[in-house]
Amino acid sequence: MLQITCPWCGPRDEPEFHYGGEGMPLPPDSTDAEWAAVLYQRPNPAGRTNERWVHWAGCRQWMHVVRDTLTHDIHEVRPVRQPDDFGSPA
């Protein structure tokens, strides 16, 4: 089980969170291929990845989590400050 340090609540267990997947922006005007990439193409990195989680059973806030998919280590948790804040590359 993962333990994620919520920016508001401190270290909490994974069942209190909901996984939000990778954040990515939508392009405003696109071809079918570009829309297919937006809708279906998700990063699948082996290593560090930027994710969003929501602490649904706690403060109900969304946060950015930098996690390693090879080790399950969590390297960083920081709040989402603005709707278009997708975080810096891992």
Added chain:
Amino acid sequence: MPASQAGRRGFESHRPLSAGPVAPLERRGFCLGAAGLPLVVSRRIFPTPPTVAIRLEHAEHNPAFLWRNPEPKPSYDVVIVGGGLHGLSTAYYLARNHGITNVAVVERGWLGNGNAVRNTTVIRSNYLREESMPLYEFSLQLWSTFGQELDHDVLFDPRGMLTLTHSRGEAAAARRTVYANRLHGIDAEWLEPAEVKQYCPIVNISPDVRYPVYGASLQARAGIARHDAVVFGLARAASALGVDLIQGCEVTGFNIVDGAVRGVQTTRGRIAAGRVGLVGAGRTTLLTTMAGFDVPIQSYPLQALVSEIFDQVLPCVVMSGALHVYVSQAHKGELVMGASRDNYLSYAQRGSFHLIESQIQAALELYPIMKRAHVLRTWAGIVDMSPDASPIIGTTPVRDLYLNCGWGTGGFKATPASGWVFAHTLATGEPHALNAPFRLDRFETGALIDEHGAGVSAH
């Protein structure tokens, strides 16, 4: 004794005495109602599987090693990346159906290491979509002769599978799948709770539980096989037919010239290839990234567990989609249980314990008899999830490079058919009729094959 007979005899002994006789399937009431649809549909849109087994003249019966362990040659007609069940099956059918034996399977670990031995061995064909049903049904038919075909008993055991429902909506959806299956010549029945209890006596059908059983769909020809034996049988047969199975050989790059693949770079040197097939399951995107194109696959852990060994108490496979648990009993006696996949991306081959806890909670409500059982082992495999929960099989943007992935949580059952159609695709350069709909560009055209409802594990 032929393998298939051995399997059948074993099956008879699994049914617990307390289960009593099971009514012949013909006598189980199944009314199609006002629609007046025929009970038996003869239209078959899948090919007839072979009845003549190939003779494995070079395969010894009790050898020290089941397959050769060769050094990689500089060049092959076909290189298959990934030595899981689908990779082995592809190599076997390349040799068997197409006479292409100058083939290498390169595997970064060892055979019988990854998802090939991390699955829960369920075999069935009761999918919903008209693209899926023929593919999985063809696979189920191949399973029925697979042991004879490979001259290696894979313990295929068509003991039947119940898919329980726990609400009126879920029951209606399950009946819809039953109708769809019958229209495609696939056996499917609807059982009321009392019939569920008769078919599988340990299921708790009390209405006084959180998720009472509203009935179940039954595929009587569904079942299980022994996954290790499938690895051994396929590897032995492919090796005997001339396929080089190269273990400890990780692909580190592709040699692509003018938009066509000409070989692979590996930890054991460069290997030239006329055609390359990627069968990397959870590691598919690591390969396609090296080859320079994207596929909509994400990799998640899917956990399973077994109990200690018991007498046979569970005469069939039982799934519950709503409760996210499925259970069967291995021939050896362990209760084999699977759950939902974990929610986060991972390559770590382990998952989170709270999923196991919730799957055990569901299992104990459905099968109170299991409350004294213990979890003996848990593990996870990394599954390759596609957006529509259907596989991707066919060509790629790189010429002579072909892809077979996206089987997600349900690949084991498809082992024979997946290899059959992918071998056809590799041999001819064109998809087989059965895998033609499963093309990579369906995510652009919108011709998705949505099978999210077909599995237990967020399929």
